[in-house]
Amino acid sequence: MSRILGPDDIEQGIVALAAAIRGRTAGKAIALVGIRSRGDEVAERLCNRLAEEDRELELGVLDISLYRDDYEHLHENPKLQESDIPFTVDGAHIILVDDVLFTGRTIRAALDALSDYGRPAKVELAVLIDRGHREMPVQPDYVGIHLETSRLDHVLVSLEAADGEDKIEIVEKNPG
């Protein structure tokens, strides 16, 4: 069994996220930091929407492979990529951006990675999809799409630039 959300749903999710961020940070200087992979694309699309406004807006990318607590089990050869934080982290208002929020472990790792670049004044979390089932005390500040899932379901996100199409596939895995 699987469910599919299409380009319109994703677009709506991005619009909702951008609106939520705008609503609470209008006129303030913010920096969006996307988590590789897919989070960087969500951050870029948000940035395009927020860029029209009159305010300071920075964009960065974080690869958290070296900060994971589960990298040995993840895959044999974790593909490591560059992080790119082209602004001063000290004192910045940062919004971490990811595609899917699940256990919260990725965000834990991202916070560790970010703190090695400096001491931000504030860090918030924006996710395109919140699918629930946290294993860490992590809650998003901005959510594009709330998705009902069971713990064992797989949520597969494809995005235009990375994968050629916008699609969310929820593969249901019923235990037993």
Add this chain to the structure above:
Amino acid sequence: MARKDLLDIASLEREEIDLLLDQAVPFKELFTRSVKKVPALKGKSVLMLFYEPSTRTHSSFEVAAKRLSADVTNFDVPHSSVVKGESVRETIETLQAMRTDYIVVRHGRSSLPGMIAGMTKASVINAGDGAHAHPTQALLDAFTLKEVYPEGLEGKKVLIIGDILHSRVARSTSTILKRLDAKVAYLGPGSLVPKSGPENIQRFTDYEEAMKWKPDVVYLLRVQMERQDVQFFPSLREYHKVYGITEERLKRIDGEGLWLMHPGPVNRGVELCDGAMDYSRSLINRQVENGIAVRMAVLYWLKPAGE
């Protein structure tokens, strides 16, 4: 796909070489941060087993391991039981009992790291064995050249100068450069340039002839004062005159825009004149910095057995 050991370049697949060179980039990026350390190998232990003296390679591996948050232990050979005649096998059994995850080995005897790799679950990294191989030096040389030639090394000409015969650097670095489709030539005294060896490597004994080959890079090997090299030359002054980068030759390589490399440490006035130390296209300091990034990539990539 993941490997336990890194013993030489020859046994790596091209994709593995490309992966390691790509993965060194994000590690180098860390050096620009105020915190240069990442927790990737937290709780892992790296043992430095150096049977031969080395300052650069030893510290480079140590810095690399520490920046990955691994614990580093130096197995201090001159003060250890090696002097009491403990065999390598006994040493490895001891280290095995210490449950070390990675062993970085340097030894004067070729293939000893490979033998150790067969005796332990730990990942073994060859940090130089006799005249056989020095794979991380080769990787850092290739990485450094890829930085100056981002489009790739295909067709680039690298002239390696010095005692080719006894040099594991020459062997490993020319192997990797050939794999990356660069062209390699050797220049050195006839007695120190091997007659056999990798195919398609030109051999010169005369500096002028070698320069007519139009290299893009000149790579000076270190004259091993402590080893056998000295006896092959009439004198160091003579060596400098015949094969070294003299002030006069420096002007010429500058005029032709050649890159300059050396594995370090440089014997001033032997391989390189004083002026060459400040040469604008010298990559020597960059080789040192890149060595740390490449060794981090290697440690991160290797997987000890039984995990």
